[in-house]
Amino acid sequence: xxxxxxxxxxxxxxxxxxxxxxxxxxxxxxxxxxxxxxxxxxxxxxxxxxxxxxxxxxxxxxxxxxxxxxxxxxxxxxxxxxxxxxxxxxxxxxxxxxxxxxxxxxxxxxxxxxxxxxxxxxxxxxxxxxxxxxxxxxxxxxxxxxxxxxxxxxxxxxxxxxxxxxxxxxxxxxxxxxxxxxxxxxxxxxxxxxxxxxxxxxxxxxxxxxxxxxxxxxxxxxxxxxxxxxxxxxxxxxxxxxxxxxxxxxxxxxxxxxxxxxxxxxxxxxxxxxxxxxxxxxxxxxxxxxxx
Ligand code: FAD
Numbered sequence: 001x002x003x004x005x006x007x008x009x010x011x012x013x014x015x016x017x018x019x020x021x022x023x024x025x026x027x028x029x030x031x032x033x034x035x036x037x038x039x040x041x042x043x044x045x046x047x048x049x050x051x052x053x054x055x056x057x058x059x060x061x062x063x064x065x066x067x068x069x070x071x072x073x074x075x076x077x078x079x080x081x082x083x084x085x086x087x088x089x090x091x092x093x094x095x096x097x098x099x100x101x102x103x104x105x106x107x108x109x110x111x112x113x114x115x116x117x118x119x120x121x122x123x124x125x126x127x128x129x130x131x132x133x134x135x136x137x138x139x140x141x142x143x144x145x146x147x148x149x150x151x152x153x154x155x156x157x158x159x160x161x162x163x164x165x166x167x168x169x170x171x172x173x174x175x176x177x178x179x180x181x182x183x184x185x186x187x188x189x190x191x192x193x194x195x196x197x198x199x200x201x202x203x204x205x206x207x208x209x210x211x212x213x214x215x216x217x218x219x220x221x222x223x224x225x226x227x228x229x230x231x232x233x234x235x236x237x238x239x240x241x242x243x244x245x246x247x248x249x250x251x252x253x254x255x256x257x258x259x260x261x262x263x264x265x266x267x268x269x270x271x272x273x274x275x276x277x278x279x280x281x282x283x284x285x286x287x288x289x290x291x292x
Contacts, residue, residue, distance in 0.1 A: 001073040003075060003102045006267065007204070012266055012286075013043035014282070015045060015204070016042045016045050016269070018030075018037060018047055018048070019050075020048065020050060020062050035069070036276035037274075039070065041292075046177075047062050047066070047074065049078055073101075074102065075144060078104065078105060080107060081110060081124055082111060102142045104143075104146070105131045105145055106146055107126050126164070127145055127168060128167055128171050134172070143174050145168050146178075147165055147176040147177070147178050148161060149187045149191075162193060169201050173201060177269055178190075181206075181207075181225055182225055182226065182228055182252075184256055191203060207256050207270050208253070208270075209249045209253035209271070209278050210235070210245075210252070211275065212245050213235050216239075231252060253270070254286065
């Protein structure tokens with residue numbers, strides 16, 4: 001099923017993101033966690049793509065498993081930067097052959113060791129290059145793209161970031177999913193600006209439940225997200241107690257999601273980080289709202 005069939009429905013729903021294992025040894029445990037999350041029957045599940053493509057075969061295997069065994073619509077992530085045209089074409093063909101209809105088309109992070117090097121000869125520079133290629137391939141995917149309410153870490157100017165985002169949606173992005181944020185007002189402000197810029201596709205807010213203090217430090221390092229005082233106080237108070245922090249983190253994410261629904265958002269994507277107890281905890285908190 002194409003995600004656009006879900007995203008235009010006026011029904012509150014949740015979707016979950018999982019990530020593939022980095023090595024064979026972890027495959028079975030990741031698969032078990034993913035299956036538990038799939039049993040919650042979310043609106044869809046996304047499977048990330050390892051930076052640099054190292055775990056790409058697992059992305060597809062896990063996405064296929066979710067779709068075939070649990071009949072949950074799946075979104076396979078694909079990054080293009082530092083890949084060749086041939087590699088990307090092979091990946092696209094494999095996703096299509098697996099019957100997966102949704103691709104999250106991403107640039108990916110520039111590998112740190114290549115950051116200062118001459119990239120003029122690279123086949124892909126930005127996500128838009130991959131989106132154009134997907135459209136030109138005629139493969140009829142529903143295509144997602146990433147967006148950043150607090151601007152992308154490499155950008156210095158939000159207007160420029162939004163101008164590139166508009167080009168990305170004009171090139172064929174059917175929906176956008178946001179980077180995590182902990183202050184909904186930043187998201188509402190961003191939504192206003194992108195609608196004003198003429199971006200009309202559905203925007204899926206991405207919510208990261210923080211369930212331990214170390215995870216927060218890592219999340220901020222990667223995303224540069226602003227942490228409101230209210231959330232800092234919560235981590236200061238409960239961060240040293242894993243069970244308490246898990247409960248508080250789930251409650252904070254639930255609160256953000258309820259506020260998003262109350263303000264007219266229908267689908268919220270939860271970065272569930274392969275933690276079934278987190279996905280289930282949030283879904284339980286929202287059971288009446290979700291009709292589950
Ligand atoms: P782009 O859209 O190419 O944007 C990157 C930067 O380039 C921005 O600063 C933008 O303003 C600028 N830009 C865009 N177009 C142009 C242009 N034409 N000319 C000049 N500048 C331009 N990473 C993974 O490795 N695997 C994943 O599975 C994954 N999933 C993600 C899911 C979501 C929802 C999000 C938000 C991020 C995800 N990432 C993932 C991280 C992502 O790969 C990085 O944030 C990456 O640095 C940017 O990817 P992008 O697709 O947003 O790039």
